[in-house]
Amino acid sequence: MILNLDPKFTPVTTQEEIKFQSFTFSGGEPHIKINPDFDHNEKVTITHRLNSFNDLGLLCITVDALRRMDVKIIDLFIPYFPAARQDRVMIKGESLSVKVYADIINGLQLNKVFVFDAHSEVTPALVNNCEVIPNHTFIQQVLKVIGDNVKLISPDGGALKKIYKVSEFLGGIDVVECSKSRDVKTGKLSGFKVYEDDLNGMDCLIVDDICDGGGTFVGLAEELKKKNAGKLYLAVSHGIFNKGFEVLDCFDKIFTTNSFKDFDDERVEVVKLEL
Numbered sequence: 001m002i003l004n005l006d007p008k009f010t011p012v013t014t015q016e017e018i019k020f021q022s023f024t025f026s027g028g029e030p031h032i033k034i035n036p037d038f039d040h041n042e043k044v045t046i047t048h049r050l051n052s053f054n055d056l057g058l059l060c061i062t063v064d065a066l067r068r069m070d071v072k073i074i075d076l077f078i079p080y081f082p083a084a085r086q087d088r089v090m091i092k093g094e095s096l097s098v099k100v101y102a103d104i105i106n107g108l109q110l111n112k113v114f115v116f117d118a119h120s121e122v123t124p125a126l127v128n129n130c131e132v133i134p135n136h137t138f139i140q141q142v143l144k145v146i147g148d149n150v151k152l153i154s155p156d157g158g159a160l161k162k163i164y165k166v167s168e169f170l171g172g173i174d175v176v177e178c179s180k181s182r183d184v185k186t187g188k189l190s191g192f193k194v195y196e197d198d199l200n201g202m203d204c205l206i207v208d209d210i211c212d213g214g215g216t217f218v219g220l221a222e223e224l225k226k227k228n229a230g231k232l233y234l235a236v237s238h239g240i241f242n243k244g245f246e247v248l249d250c251f252d253k254i255f256t257t258n259s260f261k262d263f264d265d266e267r268v269e270v271v272k273l274e275l
């Protein structure tokens with residue numbers, strides 16, 4: 001059974017949905033009233049797009065309400081784990097934000113916590129009973145649209161391990177390794193390297209977990225074109241796209257999922273997550 005706390009999130013599922021009402025009190029506190037008309041012995045999976053700290057409140061009171069109805073087994077499906085990129089302290093004075101979220105979620109004593117394409121191995125290491133859902137079927141769906149005569153492009157070393165697993169899942173599609181460098185002082189992107197001399201007009205699919213501003217992918221696209229890439233595609237599990245799609249017009253097509261939010265734009269194709 002599913003309890004979907006974000007009414008705008010529409011995963012593909014055949015599971016029965018638990019009904020509830022929620023609102024925010026005038027003081028800002030969230031409130032929930034779950035319709036008790038379901039089998040309390042069954043496992044309940046809460047789904048929530050936990051994109052910010054504010055969303056945690058509703059999650060916590062929902063788990064409390066379920067426990068008070070004697071629901072014993074509660075799973076959580078968080079498609080995009082918040083602050084997953086803040087998984088290390090770079091400068092004294094910063095917080096290890098991903099751990100703060102993880103600690104709060106651990107306090108809920110959940111049976112399982114599912115996260116879609118975690119940014120790094122830090123999230124599953126910090127979250128108890130965490131299971132990471134890989135991007136394999138998402139990329140499989142993408143290839144159904146663009147065909148499999150492409151090279152998979154890994155933007156940096158951090159994405160390498162994952163992309164080789166995707167390639168293996170898809171029967172051994174070629175991977176091109178790349179790297180990006182940053183200015184040590186400013187942290188800004190300063191350059192890209194594509195470790196292949198000539199792409200011979202082959203279509204290229206860049207695969208990564210998150211597109212935020214898009215700088216990584218625009219810079220990499222320029223380098224790929226210099227190496228004779230054919231069509232350029234981008235597939236990111238979590239689409240934030242904070243600078244819009246205009247900045248990404250070097251791509252023939254962009255793919256993402258509904259893990260972070262929904263999009264209604266012809267430039268992006270959204271593959272819905274399955275539950």
Ligand SMILES: O=P(O)(O)OC[C@H]1O[C@@H](O)[C@H](O)[C@@H]1O
Pocket residue numbers: 085155208209210211212213214215216217
């Ligand atoms: O270049 P933008 O889109 O801002 O940032 C996305 C990149 O930043 C990393 O954390 C992601 O894994 C991705 O490689």
